[in-house]
Amino acid sequence: MASTVAEQGEDERDKSGQPAGDGGAGRTAAGSVQPEVRRNWRVRLRRDKSLILMTLPAVALLLVFNYLPMVGTITAFQYYDPLDGIRNSEWAGFANFRQLFGDPLFWHAMENTLYISAVQLILFFPIPILLALLLNSVLNSRIRSIIQAITFLPHFYSWVLVVTLFQQMLGGAGLLNHFLRSHDMGTWDVMTDPHTFSLLVTSQVVWKDAGWGIIVFLAALSAIDQNLYEAAASDGAGRWRRMWHITLPGMRGVIVLMLVLRLGNALSVGFEQLLIQRYAVGHDAADVLDTFSFYYGIGTQNYSYGAAAGIFKSVISLLLIWGANKLAHRFGEDGLYRK
Amino acid sequence: MSIELNRRSFVNGAVAVAGAAAMSPLIAACGGGGSNSTTRRKGGTNSKKGAAAALPTYVASTAVQADIPSTTGAGSAVTDPGFLKYPANPAKSVSEIPGAGGSYTALTPLWGTIPAANNPFYQAVNKALGATLTMKPANGVTYDTTITTLTAARKLPDWVQLPGWWNSNFKVGELCGTQLADLTPYLAGDKVKKYPNLAAIPSGAWTAGMWQDKLYGIPSFSSGFGLPGQYFYRGDVFESKGINADDIKSCDDLLNLGKELTDAKGNVWAFDDLWPYIHEMFDFSQKFTVTGGKLVHKYEQPEFIEALNWCYKVAKSGYVHPDALAGNNNDAKTRFYAGKVLITADGTGAWNEADAQAGQAATKSYRRESFKPFSADGTKPPRLFLSSSAGEFSYLNAKLKPAQIEECLRIADYMAAPYGTAEYTLVNFGVEGVDYSHGANGPTPTKSGLANVQAQTFPFLATPVNVISNPDYPQLTRDRCAWNSEAAKYAYKPVFWNMNITVPQRYATADAGQAVEDTIKDVYHGIKPVSAFQDALSTWKGSGGGDALVQWYQTTVMDKLGTGQ
Numbered sequence A: 001m002a003s004t005v006a007e008q009g010e011d012e013r014d015k016s017g018q019p020a021g022d023g024g025a026g027r028t029a030a031g032s033v034q035p036e037v038r039r040n041w042r043v044r045l046r047r048d049k050s051l052i053l054m055t056l057p058a059v060a061l062l063l064v065f066n067y068l069p070m071v072g073t074i075t076a077f078q079y080y081d082p083l084d085g086i087r088n089s090e091w092a093g094f095a096n097f098r099q100l101f102g103d104p105l106f107w108h109a110m111e112n113t114l115y116i117s118a119v120q121l122i123l124f125f126p127i128p129i130l131l132a133l134l135l136n137s138v139l140n141s142r143i144r145s146i147i148q149a150i151t152f153l154p155h156f157y158s159w160v161l162v163v164t165l166f167q168q169m170l171g172g173a174g175l176l177n178h179f180l181r182s183h184d185m186g187t188w189d190v191m192t193d194p195h196t197f198s199l200l201v202t203s204q205v206v207w208k209d210a211g212w213g214i215i216v217f218l219a220a221l222s223a224i225d226q227n228l229y230e231a232a233a234s235d236g237a238g239r240w241r242r243m244w245h246i247t248l249p250g251m252r253g254v255i256v257l258m259l260v261l262r263l264g265n266a267l268s269v270g271f272e273q274l275l276i277q278r279y280a281v282g283h284d285a286a287d288v289l290d291t292f293s294f295y296y297g298i299g300t301q302n303y304s305y306g307a308a309a310g311i312f313k314s315v316i317s318l319l320l321i322w323g324a325n326k327l328a329h330r331f332g333e334d335g336l337y338r339k
Numbered sequence B: 001m002s003i004e005l006n007r008r009s010f011v012n013g014a015v016a017v018a019g020a021a022a023m024s025p026l027i028a029a030c031g032g033g034g035s036n037s038t039t040r041r042k043g044g045t046n047s048k049k050g051a052a053a054a055l056p057t058y059v060a061s062t063a064v065q066a067d068i069p070s071t072t073g074a075g076s077a078v079t080d081p082g083f084l085k086y087p088a089n090p091a092k093s094v095s096e097i098p099g100a101g102g103s104y105t106a107l108t109p110l111w112g113t114i115p116a117a118n119n120p121f122y123q124a125v126n127k128a129l130g131a132t133l134t135m136k137p138a139n140g141v142t143y144d145t146t147i148t149t150l151t152a153a154r155k156l157p158d159w160v161q162l163p164g165w166w167n168s169n170f171k172v173g174e175l176c177g178t179q180l181a182d183l184t185p186y187l188a189g190d191k192v193k194k195y196p197n198l199a200a201i202p203s204g205a206w207t208a209g210m211w212q213d214k215l216y217g218i219p220s221f222s223s224g225f226g227l228p229g230q231y232f233y234r235g236d237v238f239e240s241k242g243i244n245a246d247d248i249k250s251c252d253d254l255l256n257l258g259k260e261l262t263d264a265k266g267n268v269w270a271f272d273d274l275w276p277y278i279h280e281m282f283d284f285s286q287k288f289t290v291t292g293g294k295l296v297h298k299y300e301q302p303e304f305i306e307a308l309n310w311c312y313k314v315a316k317s318g319y320v321h322p323d324a325l326a327g328n329n330n331d332a333k334t335r336f337y338a339g340k341v342l343i344t345a346d347g348t349g350a351w352n353e354a355d356a357q358a359g360q361a362a363t364k365s366y367r368r369e370s371f372k373p374f375s376a377d378g379t380k381p382p383r384l385f386l387s388s389s390a391g392e393f394s395y396l397n398a399k400l401k402p403a404q405i406e407e408c409l410r411i412a413d414y415m416a417a418p419y420g421t422a423e424y425t426l427v428n429f430g431v432e433g434v435d436y437s438h439g440a441n442g443p444t445p446t447k448s449g450l451a452n453v454q455a456q457t458f459p460f461l462a463t464p465v466n467v468i469s470n471p472d473y474p475q476l477t478r479d480r481c482a483w484n485s486e487a488a489k490y491a492y493k494p495v496f497w498n499m500n501i502t503v504p505q506r507y508a509t510a511d512a513g514q515a516v517e518d519t520i521k522d523v524y525h526g527i528k529p530v531s532a533f534q535d536a537l538s539t540w541k542g543s544g545g546g547d548a549l550v551q552w553y554q555t556t557v558m559d560k561l562g563t564g565q
Helices: A002-008 A010-016 A023-047 A049-077 A095-101 A104-123 A126-137 A141-156 A159-170 A175-182 A194-222 A226-234 A239-264 A272-281 A289-300 A303-330 B007-011 B014-023 B048-054 B120-129 B140-152 B190-194 B203-207 B235-241 B251-261 B302-317 B332-337 B353-362 B402-415 B422-429 B447-452 B474-490 B505-512 B514-524 B530-541 B546-561
Strands: B103-110 B132-139 B159-163 B218-220 B230-234 B269-271 B288-291 B294-297 B341-346 B368-370 B392-396 B436-438 B443-445
Touching: A023 A049, A049 A095, A049 A303, A095 A303, A104 A126, A104 A194, A104 A289, A126 A141, A126 A194, A126 A239, A141 A194, A159 A175, A159 A194, A159 A272, A194 A239, A194 A272, A226 A239, A239 A303, A272 A289, A289 A303, A289 B505, A289 B514, B103 B140, B103 B402, B120 B132, B120 B402, B120 B422, B120 B447, B132 B140, B140 B159, B230 B235, B235 B368, B251 B269, B251 B302, B251 B341, B288 B546, B294 B546, B302 B514, B302 B530, B332 B341, B332 B353, B353 B368, B368 B474, B392 B402, B402 B422, B422 B443, B505 B514, B505 B546, B514 B530, B530 B546
Parallel strands: B103 B132, B103 B159, B269 B341
Antiparallel strands: B159 B392, B218 B392, B230 B341, B230 B368, B288 B294, B436 B443
């Protein structure tokens, strides 16, 4: 009993200085457990020293670039003027939020965000998984690495470059339309059509990032025990059965993790990509929450308004990621962390 | 666009200023802001009487004779003088050493590589000044964050440059008198005559540096005839096709020409975006007109809708380059140089020597020329509103003592020495033999000159009035001067010209009109019909706060302070 307490209730004891149990046995336990905990802590510190050291720079970066700037969220409750700074700007209370919630453009941007996010979830999310499965079934390692390198490369292109490439190929003055025009076949203005914009955006994401997305799934695949396949094959399981009963269950944890992360990021559907193409298809089709903050906040020097929109987005994202994680745990998966 | 502190908007000089001005005229804050902002936003804008009392007397400089003198047009516009060559024997315009041994730190924006601190060029200028001016150029792209950190901490240097296009949105007016020095006691009226080169800066530019009836800003890059932009065509292509640009006298003529020039199969389109300066044809205002004593916003002028209608028609005509319709403006010059577009709208500053060189690198015969101004229907004379007379202002720190301010003003007088004088040569080209050598047509920068002098720092403290000068392309100078003197006949001062108005925060969204501006873009890109603009406009007027904004301008600015005419 005492040993279970020692394993499970460290925190409680730290606060009370007393173990959860009572009676003489408990008290003696307290005398011996207290230093043991401290020793435990020291032992663990010594044991994990190098790991902790390795994460320190990342923690420092996180503090400086993610936590420190959070002070700036105060501006959402001010009429922030950069010449005055945060200290001297006027307070606005919730005026910016009231204005935000009454702004039809904001809700329209929200709608676009959710729509593009949904389209990407359906059309983009499965593609890296399929690609990983496909690549995994290619036996020739040379061909596999060539394919992987080719699909991987566009991830390192900036959005400006990607959009320019699309524009050069599919734009009004691009290769395709020039060909169509010179053969009197009319033009296909896919780059400036607001109705198909979400598909265009998604196809750009697929082209750019599908190759990058397969890495984590390939890692999951390589972690599957090869003996399982051999055993299944000797039991007479065919290709599809092996995929259904071994490969997919083996990847399930990672797929759910990626899905949770994706849902948490559902309100971030890209910024530069949409910013660059905003005037090609018009603001109605291209404004999402991030570009809304930019154009109607920063772009008009109405920083506080942009900050209010940003905070709202962050709160919703937090709720989404929390909800998705809960759901993952309910299905018995790890989600973001093991429960 | 008004926040874009980038090199392009600066190089296009007047464009950036005028663009910002078009959205939000430059006028100092008036009371009556948000709930408690009446007390926070200091003072009113300039009143007519107060401004007149503080304004420095204008005394034209006679130091250097221009090859092509200025001409005076309508709306008291005075065109920039033209120089075909750099004057051979630079005259002196400042007789005494201006400094008294003082030391000052100056902060200016720079769009380019920052020169080394205390380099030989800085030393040479300091020696000539008789004072130590420590130049601290900062990256122009992030200049707003540099300055705002300093103002919030009340740690501005002795001398600082604040771009004019900030004035409407940042509380520059609030810094005036608290952190920035009032120069009225030193420069008002005839007092400026102590500084003859400052006295030769046009009055309009000084007005644009005034806040609450007092003088604060020393203007740089001022002009007596600033336009937001103009329409250009490929002179060489027109010539080879036998087209006379002077035959284009209306929008119908222009559209017909578009049909003639467009050859989409051959990758040639007649037009780039034509919207940016379309007011020069359709005669709508910079921001407001006054009709029957009432302010009318440009969105509500019938001419505005006509212009949009026409641009929508042009977008749908197939004569506009597809990349322009896709919102890619960054490559507009490349398209023009390559002859893929033959007619384009650009800032007035685009017509210069560097442009000619860049264009000829792409197409050997390249020649930029400009359509003479015409009105949409071709019957009425065109009307061109003047943009703000200066776009950049330097300010002195309020902590400086009177003797120090006078010393700095003498230094500013030195920096403002007219084009072609000995002082101008030192400030803009450096030391002969070190920073420049004497070419056939004027000073030619050496390697050290390119690094230390051509990355302009001192001109952001003060400059003489702009001149037109392209030493290697004298014909370009002649063409441009001729165009300016023709166009100046149609100039007028827009409502609230050169006034500094900072709009209270609660009207900031309405003032920017981002939603309407976005819809306007959609219309002239042919994505949405003109009715979409009318919908956006009625939302803007109502829940968007547009009507309240116009009312604010009417009662707080126009009724009390006039329209800056």
